[in-house]
Amino acid sequence: MTNQIDDDAYPGTAIAYIRATWGSQSFVGSGALVGRNDVLTAAHVVYSATFGRLADRIEIAFSYDPNEGTPAWINPVWVQWYRDFDPNRDTRISSGDGRAGSLAGAELDVALLSLGTAPGDRNGWFGMDPNSQGGSVGVIGHPSVYGNRMMFDAGTATKDAVDNVFNIRSDLEINGGNSGGPIYVGNYSIVGVVSTAIAAAALTAHWNWLIPSISINDGELTRGQDVFRFYNANTGAHFFTASMIEARDVAGGSSGYAYEGLAFGTLATASTGIPVYRLYNFDTGRHFYTASRSEMLGLDARREWALENTAFYAYGSGGAGRDEIYRFFNTKTGVHLYTNSENERDTIIASNPVFKYEGIAYYTDLAW
Structure with a gap:
């Protein structure tokens, strides 16, 4: 039986009321906080296959009650979503394609909204479970049939044997406005959208990009610039970027790079630091980073290397509140590793002779 729940108490505080607008037309849906500044919802809540574009305006409210006046709207600063959940653009979303290893329809109906503030610090957030097979579940959302009040229902949803979806049984009431809301198990862990x-x-097929993206999104909350680190187990190469856009693309793509977390914290700016150059090797497909202009110019003059950009800014000397960034060269693979961890540095020096320690590459602000 569907009941209204307290929107000012957890888990109601972690439920998002989402209003998406295309031109003069607005539609509403639901979502849930899954991190400090991350809202999980359905792709079709924020992207219209009919209009062929992301909503012109996306507004999010927490603890929404239609009887309490105008809410405090929050606009996402970044959206990750799928476009192909409704290829026929007829607003009818299939439950899947009945084939293992491919995604279609509802299997793709997932989006992650990144916020520039951290409502999760105050409101709390849901956990997530990619392995649950469902069973007894709950659903919370803002169905229009109940005036978009925050409503809860308990029922049954079970993981499909083939498709990346949970099949919702008739004992779980779903209405317009519930779209994007969480299907969760008893410990407030979301298993489906x-x-x-x-x-x-189901979250299963999206786990490999959801978790890195949620971590990367924390960069929206820090006081400066962060450098994200990835590793390709096939090539032994690391990849570093200070661009959250690029980091999200790499985390969600098929490049073979796995997200390892923040390499180092906030950095200098163009006015306070020195550039760290990023070069690309056409022969190996790998990247190299250096704060030495002469080293950059020497490599850039070679046929196989090309300067891509200034990766970020660092300091050319140490000092109070600064971290050393240590540089290693892998004599077997020809790639470099950079770390601000003294423990990682000492472990590599002591136990991995393949890596040649090359000293301090540059300095950054102390990791937060």
Whole structure:
């Protein structure tokens, strides 16, 4: 039986009311906080296959009650979503394609909204479970049939044997406005995202990009610039970027790079530091980073290397409140590793002779 719940108490505080607008037309849906500044919802809540574009304006409110006046809207600063959940653009989303290893329809109906503030610090957030097979579940959202009040229902949803969806049983009430809301198990761990009245996208097939993206999104909250680190187990190469856009693309793509977390914290700016150059090797497909202009110019003059950009800014000397960034060269693979961890440095020196220690590459602000 569907009941209204307290929107000012957890888990109601972690439920998002989402209003998406295309031109003069607005539609509403639901979502849930899954991190400090991360809202999980359905792709079709923020992207219209009919209009062929992301909403012109996306507004999010927490602890929403239609009887309490105008809410405090928050606009996302970044959106990750799928476009192909409704290829026919007929607003009818299939439950999947009945084939293992491919995604279609509701299997793809997932989006992650990144916020520039951290409502999760105050409101709390849901956990997530990519392995649950479902069973007894709960759903919370803002269905229009109940005046978009925050409503809860308990029922049954089970993981499909083939498709990346949870099949929603008739004992779980789903209405318009529930779209994007969480299907969760008893410990407030989300297992699916409401797509249609009968199907919810499972998190399983999206786990490899959701978790890195949620971590990367924390960069929206820091006081400066962060450098993200990835590792390709096939090539032994690391990849570093200070661009959250690029980091999200790498985390969500098929480059073979796995997200390892922050390499180092906030950095200098163009006015306070020195450039760290990023070069690309056409022969190996790998990147090299250096704060030495002469080293950069020497490599850039060679046929196989090209200067891509200034990766970020660092300091050319140490001092109070600064971290040393240590540089290693892998004599077997020809790639470099950079770390601000003294423990990682000492472990590599002591136990991995393949890596040649090359000293301090540059300095950054102390990791936060």
